[in-house]
Amino acid sequence: MKHIIQVGFGPLGIKTAQYIAKKETIKTVAVVDLNPEMAGKSLNEFCATLSDDVYISQSVDGALNQLNFKPDVAIITTVSSLEKLIPQVETVAKYGIPVISTCEELSYPWDLQPELSKKLDDICKANDIACLGTGVNPGFLMDYLPSVMSSICKDIKHISIERVQDATPRRIPFQRKIGAGLDMEAFKKKEAEGMLRHVGLKESVYLLANSIGLKLDKVTESLDPVIAEQDVASEAIKVAQGEARGVEQVAHGYVNGNCKIRMHFKAAIGEPRSFDRISVEGTPNFSTEIDGGINGDIATCAITINCINSILKAKPGLHTMADIGVPGYIN
Structure with a gap:
């Protein structure tokens, strides 16, 4: 069983949690969202098929303090901006947790934002984790x-x-x-x-x-x-x-x-x-x-989940879909 911490619990985060809940080999064990109105609520309050013993925290530190183990992967579904994403990745990286994010600018940032790309790559390597930007588009259909x-x-x-x-x-x-x-x-x-x-x-x-x-x-x-x-x-x-x-x-x-x-x-x-x-x-x-x-919301949640095995096998650093192992459907 692979354990997941989700950062961001808007419409995309909720749908991702719903898909994970149907899987046999992965499980959401912690959720973070900055919205104060969501703090302390169980996932079950947002969808009847979700867990009633996982509660939303307002910080990664707070979420992980409630666990007695380290999640295997963090899924971040929060922002489109690479600059805004980096502090979120850094917060997770210090715990040595690999990251998959739907941040669009993360899909291939090297040419458009080389300095930020290097900064994020350095953070990942310093904390011995891999980080991947993916989604249906960008990240799959058009590239x-x-x-x-x-x-x-x-x-x-x-x-x-x-x-x-x-x-x-x-x-x-x-x-x-x-x-x-x-x-x-x-x-x-x-x-x-x-x-x-x-x-x-x-x-x-x-x-x-x-x-x-x-x-x-x-x-x-x-x-x-x-x-x-x-x-x-x-x-x-x-x-x-x-x-x-x-x-x-x-x-x-x-x-x-x-x-x-x-x-x-x-x-x-x-x-x-x-x-x-x-x-x-x-x-x-x-x-x-x-x-x-291809329905973008369904496919983005699906490919984010289905890249879990690939990112766990990837070497430390910032990755794109072009250089990770080929992802495949996770049951």
């Missing part, structure tokens, strides 16, 4: 999966990845992150503040490029609102005609002025068709599509 599929190619001229999804069934924080329900003035304001976008698209470009041996000269990214042509709604957010129902982002990776990687991400409430598509121009040429797309 790791196409890198695996590229292994059948004799040569590659260009790779195009598209992820188009109906955000209607996604968790509320995700819908807000993509600007659903905002008028154009509010959308542009939040965009300028850096609070409105799918985080991790550039990280995905760099992860894929590194995996297939491309040294990129430049990476560009554009962001535009997806405008509602009629009123649409999810369970939590109503979008009037003319308001943003989501976001569309496109990133390009260049070598010697030539575009080698193109990534197109679109997520919006009321999107008529969801799909994930990988297209390779090379030898052989091919295109493969997942009709209906």
Whole structure:
């Protein structure tokens, strides 16, 4: 049995705990969340299928003081920012506990934030732990999966990845992150503040490029609102005609002025068709599509759990999906 401490118990943390509760070989034994309204409550108060003898603490120190053993892995589902994540990892690292996090900027930070990457790598090595950033996207669909599929190619001229999804069934924080329900003035304001976008698209470009041996000269990214042509709604957010129902982002990776990687991400409430598509121009040429797309909330929780064995085998330091052992389903 592998024991898990979870840091962060929002919608993603709760869903992760629910999935862990159904497993035979892993168990959540401690939970940390900074929300004072959650302090001291049992997991069972948030979901009937969860434990009634694990209580939420407001600090890692407090959670571990209640245990008489060290958990095997920490799963952190809190922030998208690498800078904000590092102190959280450091708090866990001092206990010698390996970390898996859904922090989007952690998925491949080396090119975009080299100083912070080195700082985190040094923390991990000093405490003899491995740390991994993963998730469905970034971390799998637009970067790791196409890198695996590229292994059948004799040569590659260009790779195009598209992820188009109906955000209607996604968790509320995700819908807000993509600007659903905002008028154009509010959308542009939040965009300028850096609070409105799918985080991790550039990280995905760099992860894929590194995996297939491309040294990129430049990476560009554009962001535009997806405008509602009629009123649409999810369970939590109503979008009037003319308001943003989501976001569309496109990133390009260049070598010697030539575009080698193109990534197109679109997520919006009321999107008529969801799909994930990988297209390779090379030898052989091919295109493969997942009709209906992969539900991001389900897959992010699942891959985070299914990387546990891989991170336990990894050497100390900061890792990406490109350099750990291949993860697999954990029963």
